Amino acid sequence: MTRLRHIFRAHQPTLLKTASYYLIHIVVAACVAYAVTRNFWASLTLSLLEPTVQAFAYFFHEKAWNRAQMRKSQAMASQPALEPSH
Template sequence: MAQLVRSNLPTLQKTASYYVVHVTVAALVAYAVTGNFLLAITLSLLEPTVQAVAFFFHEKAWQRWGSRPAAAASASTGVVA
């Protein structure tokens, strides 16, 4: 587990930063909509937590497949750009 964390530290740090911003914004929006502090906190922790996990895996997939040059991508798929 420690090796996994060390090898992905920049992505995990970026994910944590994104999580804090997302929770803050979600709490403010949820409170503005509901007027209920407890409900706003609950909603603001639930949705961004799921989003943070999804973001981590999206970032890893993007590093692997999303940043390939167009020529390499078209060569591997058989599509001519």
């Protein structure tokens, strides 16, 4: 359990953002699925399945973007400053 707590703390902002996105996505997906199917059970199934897969994809997408931004910042920091020409 300690390892799980450590993982949650290390990724807490991204996990909380993912959870809020997940809830919004479920509501929107349920409304759209019900409007299309007019079937409560089909809309419930679709609204839980698709956002669940999207939530996992979003988490890893966010981590990849953060890693890319960090690499870009490190690359820019390691470049020598240009001196103005006279």
